[in-house]
Every structure is written in C-alpha cells, then in structure tokens.
Amino acid sequence: MSELLQLLLESEEKSDFRSFLSDLRLQETRYWLRNDIINVYSDYCSKYQKSEQFCTASNLGKLIYYTQEIIQEEYSFCFIIRPTIASQEVYRVTEELEIIPMTVQELLDLRDRFVNKFHPQDGYLLELDFGPFYDYSPTIRDPKNIGKGVEFLNRYLSSKIFQDRNEWLESLFDFLQLHHYNGVQLLINDRIKSQKQLSAQVKKALGFVSGRPKNESYEQFRFDLQMIGFEPGWGNTAERVQETLSILDELIDSPDPTILEGFISRLPIIFRIVLVSAHGWFGQEGVLGRPDTGGQVVYVLDQAKSLEKQLQEDALLAGLEGLNVQPKVIILTRLIPNSDGTMCNQRLEKVHGSENAWILRVPLREFNPNMTQNWISRFEFWPYLETFAIDSERELLAELQGRPDLIVGNYTDGNLVAFLLARRMKVTQCNIAHALEKSKYLFSNLYWQDLDDKYHFSLQFTADLIAMNAANFVVSSTYQEIVGTGDSVGQYESYKCFTMPDLYHVVNGTELFSPKFNVVPPGVNENYYFPYTRTEDRVESDGVRLEEMLFTSEDSSQIFGKLDDPSKRPLFSMARLDRIKNLTGLAECFGRSKELQEHCNLILVAGKIHLEESGDNEEREEIIKLYHIIDEYNLHGKIRWLGVRLSKTDSGEIYRVIAQRQGIFVQPALFEAFGLTILEAMISGLPTFATQFGGPLEIIQDQVNGFYINPTNLEETAEKILDFASKCEQNANYWSAISQAAIKRVYSTYTWKIHTTKLLSLARIYGFWNFTSRENREDLLRYLEALFYLIYKPKAQKLLEQHQHR
Structure with missing residues (x-):
C-alpha cells in the first residue's frame, strides 16, 4: 500500500489528493468510516466533474477504496487502510502531504485522544496482546484458507x-x-x-x-x-x-x-456433549419471539437433535452396540422461576424428537430475587456467569455421570461459561458466536463509557476476547463472519485491534490466521421446513387456518390491519422487532413505493403489536416507529402485522402458505450474521431478498436463487422487488425458476447432517491436537484467567451491586 501512496504523490493526482483533504476539513465530522469516505469522495468527483475512470481507476480512487477509516487531527489526517483481507496499515498524512507510517499503539492513542479530547488520558493503559501465545500454533498464510x-x-x-x-x-x-466408555476400555x-x-x-x-x-x-x-x-471401537x-x-x-x-x-x-471418542445457551428464555414452546430468543433457540435445539442422532450412528458403526452406548446431549441454560407460563422453570426437559437430548436448567444464585427469579437481558447477565458455571459443573457431572467430551458455547455469555467449564473440567471447547455485538453497534468500543449503563460493552467485549482465544476451535457460519469481504471488516476481525479508552488497548486481540477457525454453516430443520409443493406432508387444516390468519381474519387482538385486496402478491417478513432486524425499514421502503403497493401487500410476523405488552425497550421503540410509518405513508389496507408466537409447525406452514400464493420473502436486516429465516424461506420455495450485509452473501447466489438488497437504500430495494414482481407477471415461469433454485441451494449445502458430521470431525481432530499440545496452551490460559479476574470480574461485581438495589 505504501507503493500506491508513493505513486499517488508522484503523479498529477497529488493536487487532487490535497484538494480532497481540503474538502474533508470542511466536513462537520472528524472521524469517517468507509461508507462516509466513499460518499465524500463521490461528492468530490461530482463537484469537480471527474470522469468515471478517475473515480474508480485512479490512484486516489484506489486509495479511497482500500481506506476503512480516516481520523482528522489538528494538522494531519490518519488513514487506516485495509490492503487485503485480515490486514491493516496505518499512515499519518501531514499538511505537506508527507506520509508517515504509524504503529498500532500510536493509532490506539489517537483514537483515545479523539474520544477524550477534553480529558486526555494520564499515564499508561493496559495493553492486551495475544500474538505471542500463538507461537506454538501453526499459522495459515493465504487469507483464502x-x-x-x-x-x-x-x-x-x-x-x-x-x-x-x-x-x-x-x-x-x-x-x-486414553478412551473409554463408562469404565470400559476402547480402541x-x-x-x-x-x-x-x-x-x-x-x-x-x-x-x-x-x-x-x-x-x-x-x-x-x-x-x-x-x-x-x-478393544471395541x-x-x-x-x-x-x-x-x-x-x-x-x-x-x-x-x-x-x-x-x-x-x-x-x-474414532468413537465423543459420547457426551454440552451445548451452552445461557441467558434467555430457552424452551421448546412459548419462547420464540421473546427478547433474546428466536434464531438461537431454533439453532441450538436443531443442533442438539442432529448431534445426538449422529453420535448414535457413529457408535453403531464403531461396533459399540454391545456396550449399550447411549450418547447424551445436554443444552445448558438458566432456570427462570417466574417463567411466564413456559417450561423455563423446569430443571430438566427432554428435547422433542430425541432419545437422549435434554435441556438442563440451572438456577442463578439468589442475590436479589427481583432480578434472579426473572428473565435478565443478555446485556445485563454478566454478574451471574461465574457462579452459574460453578453450579452448572456440579449439575452436569451428576447428569452425565462424568465429564463431557465436548463443550460448545453459544453467544458471548454462553462462550464465557463454556470457557470456565472447559478450564475446570479439562474438556475440548468450541465457540459459536452467531453474532458479535461489537460489529452491530458503530463506535461501541470507542464510546463504551457512554453506552455501558445500557449495554455493558466493557464486560461483553472482554468476555469475547477471553472466550475466542481460549477456545480449541471456533465455528462460524460464514467466511465473512471471520474476516469480512474485500471491502468490509469481519466480526472476528474487528477484535484484532481496538481501544476501550480508560480501560485497555487491544494490540492484537485474535489471530485470524490461526487454524482454530472453521466455517461450518448450520442446517435447516427439514421436519418443519420443506417445499410448499410437498402437499402430502402438509396438514390441510393448518394451511387453511394460517391463511385466514395471514390475510383475512379479524378475530384476533394480536393482528393489526385489514387488507383491501388480499389477492395481491404477499411481500412477507418474519423476525423479532429490533433495530438490527429492521422490519420498520422494510415498512418504510414499502411505504415510499406507490408502485410496489399496487402489486403487493406487506405481511409482517413480528413480536408484539401492543406497546404495553413489551418489556424490552428496543422492541417498544420499534413498535412506536412501525405505527408511525403506517400512519405517515397511509398503509392502512395494505399491511398486516401479526404479533403472534408460532410453533415450529405453524412457522414452517406460514412460509408454504405464502409460497403457494407466489409470494416473496424479504430479510431486511441492517446486519445478519447468518440468517436461518433465509434458509427456512428458501427451502419452502420462497424467492428471497436478503440483506447484503453479512451471511446472506454466502447463502444466496444473486439473481440465481435469490437476490441481495441494501436495506439502507430504500428506493433501490423497492425497485429490485418491483422488478422481480413485474417479471413474474410477464413470465409465469420466472417465479417458479427462482423458487426451485432456492430449494436446490439449501438441500445441497445447508442440512444439519452436513453440519453435525463436520462439527464432530472437528471436535475429534482438535481433541487430538489439544492432547498433543496441551502444555503449550497453559501460558495462554493463565493470561486469560488474569484478564477474567482482574478486568472482567471487578466490573461484573459493580454491576451486581447495582442489581441488588433494583
């Protein structure tokens, strides 16, 4: 990248570079992210009537493309450049256009000064650097791998x-x-x-x-x-x-x-697996659509059933039938005494459709019963994780009659519990993040002090650093979850280098080239989600009931809106009501396009419709916003909003009912780590439009088996959907062609059989690797324990003290 800068300064474009920096100085902001930089550059090219060739192919255009951030200081600019995936270079550009390379430490200091310009940091901050601990491990060279x-x-x-x-x-x-089963030697x-x-x-x-x-x-x-x-095996x-x-x-x-x-x-070396999903309403009925549930519950339940089935097959193939081997999978979660009519107050619940998979719920220690006997948001759960892990160890040993062979964490809190359990029980640990909050909230680490009362990012990001570095292996749903794309930073990549002013600097937070990272996408539950054309597997009465609920019924207090013309093509989305899922953005997109309203009705299955029924602040804000959009664009008669909780059976059939009417599924999230609803819609046969930010880029092949949308560009999104609807009206076979391609895509790549076979293979290989290099990891684990006890635990204790007064 230094060569590109040198070429820029030696060419006629030097004056353009100087002029562009002058335009930056006129901006109100002093900190630009990539989209902001591109917009300012686009305005610059338009202002000075630059050619398309100059905008994209000039040295300046290339520099802008690779630049992720620009920070303005009093007399200079800092350019944070990403020349390739998983790499970063930083340069200071002076008023004289002198280019000076900057170290990571200098960049972090600059970010601190930007935040604390009126209260500069005195003394030194703790620096976290995990790089030296990966010296024991081989390193991947090519980012493609x-x-x-x-x-x-x-x-x-x-x-x-x-x-x-x-x-x-x-x-x-x-x-x-090493290996035995219930005291019987194997192999x-x-x-x-x-x-x-x-x-x-x-x-x-x-x-x-x-x-x-x-x-x-x-x-x-x-x-x-x-x-x-x-021996057997x-x-x-x-x-x-x-x-x-x-x-x-x-x-x-x-x-x-x-x-x-x-x-x-x-090798038959895994018989007992623990899946940790710690914080939320984890159950099989009455929990979907509640705060902090949805995709996670569906994912973990399906994974548990599939793992148990695969373990049974593996044991049978290994010749262990005579030993009466009974593989066991436990989903570890918290017990919620005030369970609101759900099973979340039951200690043990068998997973439906399994022989030996169980939900084990462990209560939190009392502390303040007003808190611990009720649901606690994932943003507030941190003070309870250590004691929850200690109590869970005892319960797991009793239920499994021994140690588990593998512990899999889910989300930040579950991964931290998995770390604490794996460390104490000396078990292979796998991390599955699903979605790292740091990527969702811009500047969340820089302004953590302003946000900590609400989100407690200082605890969350510290827990992420501990868990992802402690894990023997990490499973991601997509490649870009790890390292993003050519022009966007990945979720794990965002932990490589960052500052939390007045708390610590992360010089090297994760080794992206470590072989611990593996892409293993989840599957879709084929018992509930299958093509609409499989009429022999559908229950006709369910279809009739759900069709009435979606389009015509006026009996329910949980339905808002009456359709003027229910026969229009349904534009359908199903998600919880929060800012990131962006259903209000879809409603606004629909509201702004009169043409789209002429062709389609908007059908939303989303959370609650009554403000007083929600206890989640973000959901309440989105409910208010959605009503406002409906009124602002006069969508009455064109929208149906269902605030209902659905069983998996009904959820699957709703997709098929929409598909039977040749509808369209839209997933408009501002960011989506993976997108299970996308798989559910596609396997049902629904042509799907999904956000281009995140995992859908790897699920959908654009214009082949689905379509990408930019949910921040409402006009463009409406045009793409309208174009598809128009093509379907002109060509009766077009909808069916995309529908069949979507179904084929899921069956070829995204089944639970593929997922669990790969996951168990990983667990065995990493178990072997962990065994052969166990002494080399001890220094890393000690470092992580120090981070837990010296940073995480004191902050968790302060939050606990706040909870005790609520």
Whole structure:
C-alpha cells in the first residue's frame, strides 16, 4: 500500500489528493468510516466533474477504496487502510502531504485522544496482546484458507508425523490409550505397550479380519481382537474393522492429511456433549419471539437433535452396540422461576424428537430475587456467569455421570461459561458466536463509557476476547463472519485491534490466521421446513387456518390491519422487532413505493403489536416507529402485522402458505450474521431478498436463487422487488425458476447432517491436537484467567451491586 501512496504523490493526482483533504476539513465530522469516505469522495468527483475512470481507476480512487477509516487531527489526517483481507496499515498524512507510517499503539492513542479530547488520558493503559501465545500454533498464510482450519491442521500434523515420526506416533499411541466408555476400555488395551508394537499388531489384526466374512458382526470376533490388543471401537462388522485398521496402518506407514482426518473422524471418542445457551428464555414452546430468543433457540435445539442422532450412528458403526452406548446431549441454560407460563422453570426437559437430548436448567444464585427469579437481558447477565458455571459443573457431572467430551458455547455469555467449564473440567471447547455485538453497534468500543449503563460493552467485549482465544476451535457460519469481504471488516476481525479508552488497548486481540477457525454453516430443520409443493406432508387444516390468519381474519387482538385486496402478491417478513432486524425499514421502503403497493401487500410476523405488552425497550421503540410509518405513508389496507408466537409447525406452514400464493420473502436486516429465516424461506420455495450485509452473501447466489438488497437504500430495494414482481407477471415461469433454485441451494449445502458430521470431525481432530499440545496452551490460559479476574470480574461485581438495589 505504501507503493500506491508513493505513486499517488508522484503523479498529477497529488493536487487532487490535497484538494480532497481540503474538502474533508470542511466536513462537520472528524472521524469517517468507509461508507462516509466513499460518499465524500463521490461528492468530490461530482463537484469537480471527474470522469468515471478517475473515480474508480485512479490512484486516489484506489486509495479511497482500500481506506476503512480516516481520523482528522489538528494538522494531519490518519488513514487506516485495509490492503487485503485480515490486514491493516496505518499512515499519518501531514499538511505537506508527507506520509508517515504509524504503529498500532500510536493509532490506539489517537483514537483515545479523539474520544477524550477534553480529558486526555494520564499515564499508561493496559495493553492486551495475544500474538505471542500463538507461537506454538501453526499459522495459515493465504487469507483464502482462513476458515478451513482443520484442513490446514491435518496437513500440519501429518508433516510433523513425517518429520519426527517417533515422537508423533508416540502421541498417537498415547491418544488411542486414553478412551473409554463408562469404565470400559476402547480402541487398544495394555497388551499393546508401545507405538512400535502398535504397528506390528495392526498388521496382525488386519490379517485376522481380512479372512472373515465382510458382514460378520464385530461381536462374533470381539474376544479374538482383544487378545491381539484391540478393544471395541474399530467397527461393527469385519469389513468396517478392516477399513479402520487399514487407515491406521496407512497413517503409520505414510502419513497424509486426508488419511489423518479420515482416521480421527472415525474414532468413537465423543459420547457426551454440552451445548451452552445461557441467558434467555430457552424452551421448546412459548419462547420464540421473546427478547433474546428466536434464531438461537431454533439453532441450538436443531443442533442438539442432529448431534445426538449422529453420535448414535457413529457408535453403531464403531461396533459399540454391545456396550449399550447411549450418547447424551445436554443444552445448558438458566432456570427462570417466574417463567411466564413456559417450561423455563423446569430443571430438566427432554428435547422433542430425541432419545437422549435434554435441556438442563440451572438456577442463578439468589442475590436479589427481583432480578434472579426473572428473565435478565443478555446485556445485563454478566454478574451471574461465574457462579452459574460453578453450579452448572456440579449439575452436569451428576447428569452425565462424568465429564463431557465436548463443550460448545453459544453467544458471548454462553462462550464465557463454556470457557470456565472447559478450564475446570479439562474438556475440548468450541465457540459459536452467531453474532458479535461489537460489529452491530458503530463506535461501541470507542464510546463504551457512554453506552455501558445500557449495554455493558466493557464486560461483553472482554468476555469475547477471553472466550475466542481460549477456545480449541471456533465455528462460524460464514467466511465473512471471520474476516469480512474485500471491502468490509469481519466480526472476528474487528477484535484484532481496538481501544476501550480508560480501560485497555487491544494490540492484537485474535489471530485470524490461526487454524482454530472453521466455517461450518448450520442446517435447516427439514421436519418443519420443506417445499410448499410437498402437499402430502402438509396438514390441510393448518394451511387453511394460517391463511385466514395471514390475510383475512379479524378475530384476533394480536393482528393489526385489514387488507383491501388480499389477492395481491404477499411481500412477507418474519423476525423479532429490533433495530438490527429492521422490519420498520422494510415498512418504510414499502411505504415510499406507490408502485410496489399496487402489486403487493406487506405481511409482517413480528413480536408484539401492543406497546404495553413489551418489556424490552428496543422492541417498544420499534413498535412506536412501525405505527408511525403506517400512519405517515397511509398503509392502512395494505399491511398486516401479526404479533403472534408460532410453533415450529405453524412457522414452517406460514412460509408454504405464502409460497403457494407466489409470494416473496424479504430479510431486511441492517446486519445478519447468518440468517436461518433465509434458509427456512428458501427451502419452502420462497424467492428471497436478503440483506447484503453479512451471511446472506454466502447463502444466496444473486439473481440465481435469490437476490441481495441494501436495506439502507430504500428506493433501490423497492425497485429490485418491483422488478422481480413485474417479471413474474410477464413470465409465469420466472417465479417458479427462482423458487426451485432456492430449494436446490439449501438441500445441497445447508442440512444439519452436513453440519453435525463436520462439527464432530472437528471436535475429534482438535481433541487430538489439544492432547498433543496441551502444555503449550497453559501460558495462554493463565493470561486469560488474569484478564477474567482482574478486568472482567471487578466490573461484573459493580454491576451486581447495582442489581441488588433494583
């Protein structure tokens, strides 16, 4: 990037650069983000009648494209430039157009001065730098391979085995000796006493099973293999045992990444999994649409059922049927005594449709019962996490009759609990963030002191740093969740370098090139969400009832609006009412377009319709705003707003009812980390328009199986939807073509079977990696504990003291 700057200053564009900086000085703001920079540059090009070629292809145009932030000081500008994904360069540009590189520390100091210009920081701040702790770990070089951590790790481990064969085979031998189920030894017994003997005995066992009928049950020759040194876990038939032993034999003789993954992925070493979803209304009925629920509850429940099913299949294939293996999945959440008629006050609840998956609810310690016996917002939950983890450990040990094999955290609070549990129980830890709040709220770290009373970002971002660095592996739904796109910063990337003025500087908050990051998108529950054309699986009476509710019924107090012409094409969206989900933005988009109103009705299934029924401040604000938009644009007769809680069955059928009327689904979020509703709509057969900010960019292939929209550009969004509706009216097959392409996209990529198979493979590989490098992680974990006890815990205690007076 320094070469581009040099070219700029040596060319005729130098005067344009100077002129552009002069225009910046005339602006009211002194801190510009990328969209602001592009807008100012666009205005500059228009003002001086610059050609399109100059705007995009000039050195100045290229510099503007790569610039993420500009900060104006008294006599200079600071340019924060992102030349490639997951990289950053910082330069000071003086009045004389001298370019001076800046260090990370200088940038963080500048940001602090910007915030505290009237109260400059005295002394030094704590600096957090996790970089040195990743020296033990291999590092990915090419940004394209970020999110493919396990593939890289397999190659690395295989090369290590090849380079230092004896040491790594010794580690593999020790790893195989570790595993048992309810006290029964698995894989190898003490008749095999060394890695050298293991190699010989593998060949001996292969010779034995190769002579047996392929379909012969493992139980028929179990004791023969035990005499050679091999316990249950290699396969359920002679053929399966031979396959697994052959893979091990090949791995010992000629290590290869694919062989390593294939072998470790087959091993029956995971039987008990804990999924942590700590804060919200977590239940199976009556919770969707409540604050802090929705996508998370759906995701975790579906994941739990799919994991249990996959564990059962794996145990059967491994030949463990004779041991009466019963894999168990526990969803760990909090018990809410005042549960508002839901099951959230029940300690234990079986997950519907499972054999051994359970919701385990652990109560918070009393402290102030006015707080702890009720639902607590995710923004206020921080003081209770440590004691919740301590109490949960005891409950989990009792329910599982031992330690879990894997702990998976969900969201920031769940991930911090997962860290505390994994640290105490010495278990492999997986993080799933879903959505990191830091990316949602602009300048949330810079102005944390102004926002802390409401959002407590100081606790949240500290918890994120601890959990994401402690995790053995991190699962993201999309690549851009980690490192964004060519022109936008990823959620995890935003933790790389930032300041929280007067609290600490983060010089290196996460190693984006670490092989711990893996993209494993979730699936969609095919029992509830399936194509509208599968009429044999639909319940006709449900369809009739929901169609009346959506379009014509006037009986419910939870429905606002009567449609003048219910036969118009439905424009449909379903989400909770909060600022980020932006349903009010969709309503305004619809309200501004008279043409769109002529073609479509707007149908919203969203939270509550009565202000007094909501206890969530943000939801209340959105309810007021939506009523205001309806009145401002006179949408009466053109909109239906349903404030209803739906079962999964009804939720799935609503998509199909809309699809049957050749409707359109719109997901207008200002940012969407992934977008389960997008998958649900697409698999139902609904042509889908979804935000271009976040995960939908990787789900939808624009104009092939769906469409991107910029929800901040209301006119453009309306034009895109209108254009689609017009094409459908002109060509009867166009709607069906997009519908079928959407269905195909989901089935090929986004099923829970694909997700859980990959997740369990990751857990086994990282479990092996964790075992072989456990001593090298201790320094990192100690550092994280210091951060927890010295920064997080004192601030959590202060918040707890506030809660005790409520």
